[in-house]
Amino acid sequence: MNNSPPRTVFTGGLVFDGTGAAPAPADVVVSDGRIVDVGTGLDGDTQVDCTGRTLLPGLFDCHVHLTLNGIGLLGALQKPFSYQFYEAAVNLRRTLEAGITTVRDAAGADLGIKQAVEDGLLTGPRVQISIGLITQTGGHGDPWMPSGQCAGLAVPHPGRPPAMADGPDEMRRTARTLLRAGAEVLKVCTTGGVLSPRDDPRHSQFTPEELDILVTEANAQGRYVMAHAQGADGIKNAVRAGVRSIEHGIHLDDEAIDLMLQHDTWLVPTLIAPVSVIRAAESGIEIPEAMLRKAKEVTEAHANSVRRAAEAGVRIAMGTDSGIGPHGTNLDELPLMQSCGMTPAEVLTATTSSAARLLGYDDLGTVEPGNRADLVLVEGDAYDLTGLASNVTEVWKDGIRAVRRNTGD
Numbered sequence: 001m002n003n004s005p006p007r008t009v010f011t012g013g014l015v016f017d018g019t020g021a022a023p024a025p026a027d028v029v030v031s032d033g034r035i036v037d038v039g040t041g042l043d044g045d046t047q048v049d050c051t052g053r054t055l056l057p058g059l060f061d062c063h064v065h066l067t068l069n070g071i072g073l074l075g076a077l078q079k080p081f082s083y084q085f086y087e088a089a090v091n092l093r094r095t096l097e098a099g100i101t102t103v104r105d106a107a108g109a110d111l112g113i114k115q116a117v118e119d120g121l122l123t124g125p126r127v128q129i130s131i132g133l134i135t136q137t138g139g140h141g142d143p144w145m146p147s148g149q150c151a152g153l154a155v156p157h158p159g160r161p162p163a164m165a166d167g168p169d170e171m172r173r174t175a176r177t178l179l180r181a182g183a184e185v186l187k188v189c190t191t192g193g194v195l196s197p198r199d200d201p202r203h204s205q206f207t208p209e210e211l212d213i214l215v216t217e218a219n220a221q222g223r224y225v226m227a228h229a230q231g232a233d234g235i236k237n238a239v240r241a242g243v244r245s246i247e248h249g250i251h252l253d254d255e256a257i258d259l260m261l262q263h264d265t266w267l268v269p270t271l272i273a274p275v276s277v278i279r280a281a282e283s284g285i286e287i288p289e290a291m292l293r294k295a296k297e298v299t300e301a302h303a304n305s306v307r308r309a310a311e312a313g314v315r316i317a318m319g320t321d322s323g324i325g326p327h328g329t330n331l332d333e334l335p336l337m338q339s340c341g342m343t344p345a346e347v348l349t350a351t352t353s354s355a356a357r358l359l360g361y362d363d364l365g366t367v368e369p370g371n372r373a374d375l376v377l378v379e380g381d382a383y384d385l386t387g388l389a390s391n392v393t394e395v396w397k398d399g400i401r402a403v404r405r406n407t408g409d
Contacts, residue, residue: 004031005031005032006031006044006045006046007029007030007031007036007043007044007045007046008029008030008031008044008045008046008047008048008399009027009028009029009030009042009043009044009046009047009048010027010028010029010030010048010050010055010375010377011027011042011047011048011049011050012049012050012051013025013050013051013052013053013054013055013377014026014050014053014054014055014382015028015038015054015055015056015367016054016055016056016057016348016367016382017038017057017366017367017368018056018057018348018349018352018353018356018365018366018367019349019353019366020345020346020348020349020353021345022345023054023382023383025040026038026039026040027039027040027041027042028042028055028367028375029042029043029044030044030373030375030396030399031044031399032399033372033373033398033399033400034369034370034371034372034373034399035367035368035369035370035371035372035373036369037369038367038368038369048377048394050377052379052380053377053378053379053380053393054377054378054380054381054382055367055375055376055377056099056348056352056367056375056376056377056378056382057352057353057356057364057365057366057367057371057374057375057376058099058100058101058102058125058352058364058374058375058376058395058396058397059098059099059100059101059102059318059330059331059351059352059376060100060101060102060103060104060317060318060351060352060355060356060359060364060365061095061100061102061103061104061125061318061319061320061322061330061333061355062103062104062245062268062317062318062319062355062358062359063104063106063247063268063270063319063320063321063322064095064103064104064105064106064319064320064321064322064323064327064330065105065106065107065108065109065321065322065323065324066088066091066092066095066103066105066108066109066113066127066323066327067084067085067087067088067091067108067109067113067154067323068108068153068154068323068324069087069091069323069327070280070285070323070324070325070326071153071195071277071280071285071287071291071324072280072285072286072287073151073153074286075285076153077151081155081157084108085112085113088108088109088113088122089122089124090327091124091322091323091327091328092113092117092122092123092124092125092127093122093123093124094326094327094328095124095125095322095327095328095330096123096124096125096395096397096402096403097328097392097395097403097405098328098329098330098331098389098392099331099376099378099388099389099392099395099403100125100330101125101126101364101374101376101395101397102125102126102127102128102355102356102359102361102364102374103125103126103127103128104127104128104129104130104185104226104319104359105127105128105129105130106130106133106187106226106228106247106319106321107130107131107132107133107141107154107163107187108154108160108323109127109129109131110129110131110157110159110160110181110182111129111131111159111181111182112159113127113129114127114128114129114182123402125397126397128184128185128359129182129183129184129185130178130183130184130185130186130187130226131159131160131161131163131178131181131182131183132154132156132160132161132162132163132178132181132183132187133154133163133187133188133189133228134163134164134165134171134174134175134178134186134187134188134189134214135163135164135165135188135189135205136164136165136166136189136205136206136210137164137166138198138199139164139189139192139196139199139205139206140189140191140192140193140195140196140199140205140228141163141164141189141196142164142196144198145197146197146198159181159182160181161177161178161181162174163177163178165210167210168209168210168213171206171210171213171214171217172213172217175213175214175217175218176217179217179218179221179223183223184223185218185223185224185225185226185244186214186217186218186223186224186225186226187225187226187227187228187247188206188211188214188225188226188227188228188238188243189205189206189227189228189229190204190205190206190211190227190228190229190234190235190237190238190243191203191204191205191228191229191230191231191233191234191235192205192230192231193228193230194230194273194274194277194291194294194295194298195277195291195324197288197290197291200231201230201231201250201251201294201298202230202231202232202233202251203231203233203234204231204233204234204237205234206237207237208237208240208241211237211238211241211243212241212242214241215241215242215243219242224243224244224245224360225238225241225242225243225244226243226244226245226247226268227243227245227246227247228247228248229243229246229247229248229249230248230249230250230251230298231250231251232251232252232253232255232256235249235251235252235256235260236255236256236259238265239256239259239260239263239265240259240263242263243265244265244266244358245265245266245267245268245317245358246260246265246266246267246268247268247270247319248268248269248270248273248302248321249267249268249269249302249305249306249309250298250301250302250305251298251301251305252305252308252309257308257309257312257314258312260309260314261312261313261314264315265314265315266314266315266316266317266358267306267309267314267315267316267317268316268317268318268319268358269302269306269316269318269319269333269336269337269340270319270320270321270333271302271303271306271333271336271337271340272320272321272325272332272333272336273320273321273324273325274294274295274296274298274299274302275299275325275336276321276324276325276326277291277292277295277324278292278295278296278299279325280325281295303336303339303340306337306340307340307341310340310341310342310346311341315354315358316337316342316346316350316354317350317351317354317355317357317358317359318333318334318337318347318350318351318355319333320332320333329389331385331388331389331392332389334347334348334351334385334388335385335386337350337385338385344382344383344384344385345383347385348382348383348385352365352366353365353366372398372399373396373398373399374396374397374398375394375395375396376392376394376395376396377392377393377394377395377396378391378392378393379391379393392405393405
C-alpha cells in the first residue's frame, strides 16, 4: 500500500522560477505543500494543464496596510472600531486574488489578524506584522491635527499599543512594547510624509541615537527595522543605524545611494502610493490641500530616485502601500517599476525571490524543490506587466489552490 502523499503536476506551460531567468518550458510537481521536483516529463496523481500559461512563484507585497481602506479621514471616523477587522478580512482575500501570497503589513494589522490567517479562520496571504508606526511627537505618525484634535486612521487598542516615542528611553520602551505585542519587524518614521498635515517629507525625524537604540532592541530579539524614509537626511540616518529597508525613498541623493550599497540596505519604492493619493482626490474623496500638494510634488522626484537606485544596483523589493490605494490592485506597482528602467525580469524578481530575502523567508520566492508551494498561474506572457493583474487565473498557497478564475480545467 502506497502511503505517500498525492502529487500534483503542473505541466504544459512556461515557468518563471523567480531567479530572473527567462520563462522556460518545465513541469513542476507539488506534494504535501512543497515543491518536490522541477523538470520535464514529470508525472503526478493530479494534473494541472498550464498550456498557454506561465507559472510563477507566489508574489510578495512588502508594504501594505490591511486595516486601512483609503485616506478619507472623515469616512474613517464614522466607522465603528471593530469594522476595521472585517474590512481586513476582505482586503486579505482581494490581495490573495491578485496573486500576492505573502505580505508585510507596515502598521495596522495585529497578532490576531496574523493568527487568524495561520489558523484558517481568514483566507489570505501569510502576513508579517509590524503592529504600529513608531513616530516622534509631531512626526509622520502623530495623529494630532491643526485643530488640536487627535484623529488618526489607526486607533491604538490592546493588540496595537501606542507607538509614539521621544528620546532614547521612550524609544527603547516602545520597541519592547511592540515586540511584546508580536511585531516581527519594527517600523519607524525617520522623515516626514505626504499624509501628515504639518511636516515635510524632506525633513528628518528621530536622532541617530534614538535610531541606534531601536535597531539594537530589534536585533536583540532577532528582528529588524524598516523605515518610512523620504528625505535624504532621514534616509541616511536610517541606513547608518542599520535599518534593513528604506520605504518610499523619494528624495535619494548620491550619498544615500552609496550608503545603501555599502550597508546592503533594501529599497521598497511604493511608487503607486502618491499616485493613489492623487487618484483619490480625483475620485471626489476630500483630501486636505497640503497632502494633495505634497503628493503631486513628490511623484517625479520619486520616480527619478528609484531609477537612479536601480541603475546603481540597490537591492529592490516590491511594495505598494496598499490601503492608501485599493487592496487587490497591488500589481499596479509593477508597470511603474518598469517605467523606472527595470526590466520585466527584474521587476518580477523584486516581487518574488528578492522580496522573500528581504522578509527572511528562505523557502519562498523561487520555484525549486524543497520550497513551499506558493504558485501563481497567469495567462500568456508574464512579462506583460500592464496586463498581469487581469491575467492571473490561479493562486496556490502551500500546495492548495486558493483562487481559481477563468480556467477550463
